[in-house]
Amino acid sequence: MEKIEYRVVIKFLFLKGNTPTKIKDELDSVYGDSAPLFSIVKFWLAEFKCGRESLVDDERLGRPNTASTDNNIAKFHQMVLDNHRIKVRESILNQDLGMRKLSARWVSRLLTLDQIRVR
Incomplete structure (x- = not known):
């Protein structure tokens, strides 16, 4: 599953008012071993709490791969x-x-x- 799809599910469960632990348990029950780590869930919850709307990664500084x-x-x-x-x-x-x-x-x-x- 793509990263962005996990982020959509995390955002949906966040908007429903679930806690980070509940969201991680839900992801584990549905996706099993391929579910994102708890630290990733906490990171995206913090981003959504701060008002972030975008689910795509931000541009990074440095030399491009090209x-x-x-x-x-x-x-x-x-x-x-x-x-x-x-x-x-x-x-x-x-x-x-x-x-x-x-x-x-x-x-x-x-x-x-x-x-x-x-x-």
């Missing part, structure tokens, strides 16, 4: 190839390009076809 686009990855790969001694703390190197730090250089974990031919 920062590592194919275009950015290609540019970053070229930067690393131009200067192997680049000092960065980027997850693009590890996750997207499959590189790791060896001594003072970033090298590919797997050999390319050209490197295999040379060996």
